Amino acid sequence: MSKSSWSVYTYGVRIKRRFVNGRFSNESDTIDITKDMEKTLEMTDINWRDGHDLRQDIIDYEIVQHIFEIFRLTVQMRNSLSELEDRDYDRLISPVLNENNIFYDSAKAGDALPKxxxxxxxxxxxxxxxxxxxxxxxxxxxxxxxxxxxxxxxxxxxxxxxxxxxxx
Incomplete structure:
Protein backbone atom coordinates (compact mmCIF):
# COMPACT_ATOMS: atom_id res chain seq x y z
CA MET A 1 0.00 0.00 0.00
CA SER A 2 1.31 3.45 -0.85
CA LYS A 3 1.58 6.33 1.55
CA SER A 4 -1.01 9.04 0.96
CA SER A 5 -0.65 11.30 4.00
CA TRP A 6 2.49 13.39 4.35
CA SER A 7 4.01 15.76 6.89
CA VAL A 8 5.94 18.59 5.27
CA TYR A 9 8.47 20.84 6.96
CA THR A 10 9.84 24.26 6.11
CA TYR A 11 13.33 22.93 5.53
CA GLY A 12 15.94 24.79 3.49
CA VAL A 13 15.72 27.66 1.07
CA ARG A 14 13.56 28.00 -2.02
CA ILE A 15 13.89 30.01 -5.20
CA LYS A 16 10.96 32.34 -5.83
CA ARG A 17 10.76 33.89 -9.28
CA ARG A 18 9.85 37.57 -9.31
CA PHE A 19 6.54 38.51 -10.89
CA VAL A 20 6.84 41.85 -12.69
CA ASN A 21 4.26 43.54 -14.92
CA GLY A 22 2.01 40.49 -15.01
CA ARG A 23 4.69 37.91 -15.83
CA PHE A 24 7.65 36.11 -14.34
CA SER A 25 10.97 37.82 -14.85
CA ASN A 26 14.48 36.37 -15.10
CA GLU A 27 15.15 37.50 -11.54
CA SER A 28 14.45 35.56 -8.40
CA ASP A 29 14.81 35.71 -4.65
CA THR A 30 16.19 33.08 -2.32
CA ILE A 31 13.74 32.57 0.54
CA ASP A 32 14.57 30.86 3.84
CA ILE A 33 11.07 29.50 4.30
CA THR A 34 11.46 28.63 8.00
CA LYS A 35 12.61 32.15 8.86
CA ASP A 36 9.85 33.63 6.69
CA MET A 37 7.22 31.53 8.49
CA GLU A 38 8.60 32.42 11.94
CA LYS A 39 8.75 36.12 11.06
CA THR A 40 5.19 36.09 9.74
CA LEU A 41 3.82 34.41 12.86
CA GLU A 42 5.86 36.59 15.24
CA MET A 43 4.61 39.79 13.55
CA THR A 44 1.06 38.75 14.43
CA ASP A 45 1.87 37.64 18.00
CA ILE A 46 0.63 34.13 17.20
CA ASN A 47 2.14 31.77 19.77
CA TRP A 48 3.10 28.94 17.42
CA ARG A 49 5.60 27.28 19.75
CA ASP A 50 2.92 25.85 22.08
CA GLY A 51 1.76 23.35 19.45
CA HIS A 52 -1.88 24.45 19.20
CA ASP A 53 -3.85 24.39 15.94
CA LEU A 54 -2.93 27.64 14.16
CA ARG A 55 -5.63 27.62 11.50
CA GLN A 56 -8.08 29.95 13.25
CA ASP A 57 -5.27 32.33 14.26
CA ILE A 58 -4.10 32.49 10.64
CA ILE A 59 -7.65 33.33 9.54
CA ASP A 60 -8.14 35.90 12.33
CA TYR A 61 -4.91 37.73 11.50
CA GLU A 62 -5.73 37.62 7.76
CA ILE A 63 -2.43 36.05 6.77
CA VAL A 64 -3.90 33.08 4.91
CA GLN A 65 -2.56 34.21 1.53
CA HIS A 66 1.01 34.67 2.81
CA ILE A 67 0.97 31.37 4.73
CA PHE A 68 -0.30 29.64 1.59
CA GLU A 69 2.58 31.19 -0.39
CA ILE A 70 5.06 29.85 2.18
CA PHE A 71 3.40 26.44 1.91
CA ARG A 72 3.58 26.58 -1.90
CA LEU A 73 7.31 27.29 -1.64
CA THR A 74 7.69 24.54 0.96
CA VAL A 75 6.37 21.85 -1.39
CA GLN A 76 8.28 23.26 -4.39
CA MET A 77 10.91 20.58 -4.84
CA ARG A 78 12.68 22.02 -7.89
CA ASN A 79 14.63 25.20 -7.27
CA SER A 80 16.40 26.65 -10.28
CA LEU A 81 17.82 30.03 -11.06
CA SER A 82 17.33 31.56 -14.49
CA GLU A 83 20.09 31.23 -17.06
CA LEU A 84 20.92 34.91 -16.57
CA GLU A 85 21.40 34.38 -12.84
CA ASP A 86 23.17 31.00 -12.70
CA ARG A 87 22.29 28.39 -15.30
CA ASP A 88 23.95 25.61 -13.26
CA TYR A 89 21.90 26.15 -10.10
CA ASP A 90 19.27 23.41 -10.23
CA ARG A 91 18.57 21.96 -6.82
CA LEU A 92 16.00 19.48 -5.50
CA ILE A 93 14.93 19.87 -1.88
CA SER A 94 12.30 17.65 -0.28
CA PRO A 95 10.08 18.98 2.53
CA VAL A 96 9.44 15.39 3.68
CA LEU A 97 11.70 13.43 6.02
CA ASN A 98 12.80 10.05 4.68
CA GLU A 99 12.88 6.80 6.66
CA ASN A 100 16.18 7.94 8.24
CA ASN A 101 14.71 11.33 9.28
CA ILE A 102 16.77 13.15 6.66
CA PHE A 103 15.54 15.68 4.10
CA TYR A 104 16.66 14.94 0.55
CA ASP A 105 18.76 17.81 -0.77
CA SER A 106 20.50 17.29 -4.09
CA ALA A 107 23.31 19.63 -3.01
CA LYS A 108 24.17 17.09 -0.29
CA ALA A 109 23.21 13.87 -2.11
CA GLY A 110 25.63 11.07 -2.79
CA ASP A 111 26.50 9.81 -6.25
CA ALA A 112 23.71 7.20 -6.26
CA LEU A 113 20.92 9.81 -6.06
CA PRO A 114 19.76 12.48 -8.52
CA LYS A 115 21.79 15.69 -8.39
Whole structure:
Protein backbone atom coordinates (compact mmCIF):
# COMPACT_ATOMS: atom_id res chain seq x y z
CA MET A 1 0.00 0.00 0.00
CA SER A 2 1.31 3.45 -0.85
CA LYS A 3 1.58 6.33 1.55
CA SER A 4 -1.01 9.04 0.96
CA SER A 5 -0.65 11.30 4.00
CA TRP A 6 2.49 13.39 4.35
CA SER A 7 4.01 15.76 6.89
CA VAL A 8 5.94 18.59 5.27
CA TYR A 9 8.47 20.84 6.96
CA THR A 10 9.84 24.26 6.11
CA TYR A 11 13.33 22.93 5.53
CA GLY A 12 15.94 24.79 3.49
CA VAL A 13 15.72 27.66 1.07
CA ARG A 14 13.56 28.00 -2.02
CA ILE A 15 13.89 30.01 -5.20
CA LYS A 16 10.96 32.34 -5.83
CA ARG A 17 10.76 33.89 -9.28
CA ARG A 18 9.85 37.57 -9.31
CA PHE A 19 6.54 38.51 -10.89
CA VAL A 20 6.84 41.85 -12.69
CA ASN A 21 4.26 43.54 -14.92
CA GLY A 22 2.01 40.49 -15.01
CA ARG A 23 4.69 37.91 -15.83
CA PHE A 24 7.65 36.11 -14.34
CA SER A 25 10.97 37.82 -14.85
CA ASN A 26 14.48 36.37 -15.10
CA GLU A 27 15.15 37.50 -11.54
CA SER A 28 14.45 35.56 -8.40
CA ASP A 29 14.81 35.71 -4.65
CA THR A 30 16.19 33.08 -2.32
CA ILE A 31 13.74 32.57 0.54
CA ASP A 32 14.57 30.86 3.84
CA ILE A 33 11.07 29.50 4.30
CA THR A 34 11.46 28.63 8.00
CA LYS A 35 12.61 32.15 8.86
CA ASP A 36 9.85 33.63 6.69
CA MET A 37 7.22 31.53 8.49
CA GLU A 38 8.60 32.42 11.94
CA LYS A 39 8.75 36.12 11.06
CA THR A 40 5.19 36.09 9.74
CA LEU A 41 3.82 34.41 12.86
CA GLU A 42 5.86 36.59 15.24
CA MET A 43 4.61 39.79 13.55
CA THR A 44 1.06 38.75 14.43
CA ASP A 45 1.87 37.64 18.00
CA ILE A 46 0.63 34.13 17.20
CA ASN A 47 2.14 31.77 19.77
CA TRP A 48 3.10 28.94 17.42
CA ARG A 49 5.60 27.28 19.75
CA ASP A 50 2.92 25.85 22.08
CA GLY A 51 1.76 23.35 19.45
CA HIS A 52 -1.88 24.45 19.20
CA ASP A 53 -3.85 24.39 15.94
CA LEU A 54 -2.93 27.64 14.16
CA ARG A 55 -5.63 27.62 11.50
CA GLN A 56 -8.08 29.95 13.25
CA ASP A 57 -5.27 32.33 14.26
CA ILE A 58 -4.10 32.49 10.64
CA ILE A 59 -7.65 33.33 9.54
CA ASP A 60 -8.14 35.90 12.33
CA TYR A 61 -4.91 37.73 11.50
CA GLU A 62 -5.73 37.62 7.76
CA ILE A 63 -2.43 36.05 6.77
CA VAL A 64 -3.90 33.08 4.91
CA GLN A 65 -2.56 34.21 1.53
CA HIS A 66 1.01 34.67 2.81
CA ILE A 67 0.97 31.37 4.73
CA PHE A 68 -0.30 29.64 1.59
CA GLU A 69 2.58 31.19 -0.39
CA ILE A 70 5.06 29.85 2.18
CA PHE A 71 3.40 26.44 1.91
CA ARG A 72 3.58 26.58 -1.90
CA LEU A 73 7.31 27.29 -1.64
CA THR A 74 7.69 24.54 0.96
CA VAL A 75 6.37 21.85 -1.39
CA GLN A 76 8.28 23.26 -4.39
CA MET A 77 10.91 20.58 -4.84
CA ARG A 78 12.68 22.02 -7.89
CA ASN A 79 14.63 25.20 -7.27
CA SER A 80 16.40 26.65 -10.28
CA LEU A 81 17.82 30.03 -11.06
CA SER A 82 17.33 31.56 -14.49
CA GLU A 83 20.09 31.23 -17.06
CA LEU A 84 20.92 34.91 -16.57
CA GLU A 85 21.40 34.38 -12.84
CA ASP A 86 23.17 31.00 -12.70
CA ARG A 87 22.29 28.39 -15.30
CA ASP A 88 23.95 25.61 -13.26
CA TYR A 89 21.90 26.15 -10.10
CA ASP A 90 19.27 23.41 -10.23
CA ARG A 91 18.57 21.96 -6.82
CA LEU A 92 16.00 19.48 -5.50
CA ILE A 93 14.93 19.87 -1.88
CA SER A 94 12.30 17.65 -0.28
CA PRO A 95 10.08 18.98 2.53
CA VAL A 96 9.44 15.39 3.68
CA LEU A 97 11.70 13.43 6.02
CA ASN A 98 12.80 10.05 4.68
CA GLU A 99 12.88 6.80 6.66
CA ASN A 100 16.18 7.94 8.24
CA ASN A 101 14.71 11.33 9.28
CA ILE A 102 16.77 13.15 6.66
CA PHE A 103 15.54 15.68 4.10
CA TYR A 104 16.66 14.94 0.55
CA ASP A 105 18.76 17.81 -0.77
CA SER A 106 20.50 17.29 -4.09
CA ALA A 107 23.31 19.63 -3.01
CA LYS A 108 24.17 17.09 -0.29
CA ALA A 109 23.21 13.87 -2.11
CA GLY A 110 25.63 11.07 -2.79
CA ASP A 111 26.50 9.81 -6.25
CA ALA A 112 23.71 7.20 -6.26
CA LEU A 113 20.92 9.81 -6.06
CA PRO A 114 19.76 12.48 -8.52
CA LYS A 115 21.79 15.69 -8.39
CA UNK A 116 19.29 17.97 -10.11
CA UNK A 117 15.80 18.08 -11.54
CA UNK A 118 16.85 16.75 -14.95
CA UNK A 119 18.56 13.75 -13.34
CA UNK A 120 15.48 13.19 -11.17
CA UNK A 121 13.28 13.24 -14.27
CA UNK A 122 15.53 10.70 -15.97
CA UNK A 123 15.40 8.53 -12.84
CA UNK A 124 11.58 8.61 -12.83
CA UNK A 125 11.44 7.78 -16.55
CA UNK A 126 13.75 4.81 -15.89
CA UNK A 127 11.44 3.62 -13.09
CA UNK A 128 8.47 3.89 -15.46
CA UNK A 129 10.43 1.78 -17.95
CA UNK A 130 11.04 -0.83 -15.24
CA UNK A 131 7.32 -0.84 -14.46
CA UNK A 132 6.48 -1.47 -18.11
CA UNK A 133 9.07 -4.24 -18.43
CA UNK A 134 7.63 -5.88 -15.32
CA UNK A 135 4.09 -5.66 -16.74
CA UNK A 136 5.14 -7.12 -20.10
CA UNK A 137 7.09 -9.93 -18.42
CA UNK A 138 4.22 -10.82 -16.10
CA UNK A 139 1.36 -10.46 -18.60
CA UNK A 140 2.72 -11.63 -21.97
CA UNK A 141 0.62 -14.45 -23.40
CA UNK A 142 2.01 -17.46 -25.29
CA UNK A 143 0.04 -16.43 -28.37
CA UNK A 144 1.90 -13.11 -28.45
CA UNK A 145 -1.10 -11.10 -27.30
CA UNK A 146 -0.57 -8.37 -24.79
CA UNK A 147 -3.13 -5.84 -23.62
CA UNK A 148 -1.67 -2.34 -23.67
CA UNK A 149 -4.03 -1.53 -20.81
CA UNK A 150 -1.50 -3.34 -18.60
CA UNK A 151 0.89 -0.42 -19.19
CA UNK A 152 -1.54 2.09 -17.70
CA UNK A 153 -1.05 2.89 -14.04
CA UNK A 154 -3.08 4.91 -11.56
CA UNK A 155 -1.38 7.43 -9.28
CA UNK A 156 -2.12 5.18 -6.30
CA UNK A 157 -0.48 2.16 -7.97
CA UNK A 158 2.47 4.25 -9.17
CA UNK A 159 3.13 5.54 -5.65
CA UNK A 160 2.90 1.97 -4.35
CA UNK A 161 5.37 0.83 -7.04
CA UNK A 162 8.00 3.46 -6.27
CA UNK A 163 7.52 3.84 -2.51
CA UNK A 164 7.60 0.11 -1.85
CA UNK A 165 10.31 -0.51 -4.46
CA UNK A 166 8.25 -3.11 -6.30
CA UNK A 167 10.88 -3.05 -9.06
CA UNK A 168 13.50 -4.82 -6.95
Missing amino acids: DADANGAYCIALKGLYEIKQITENWKEDGKFSRDKLKISNKDWFDFIQNKRYL
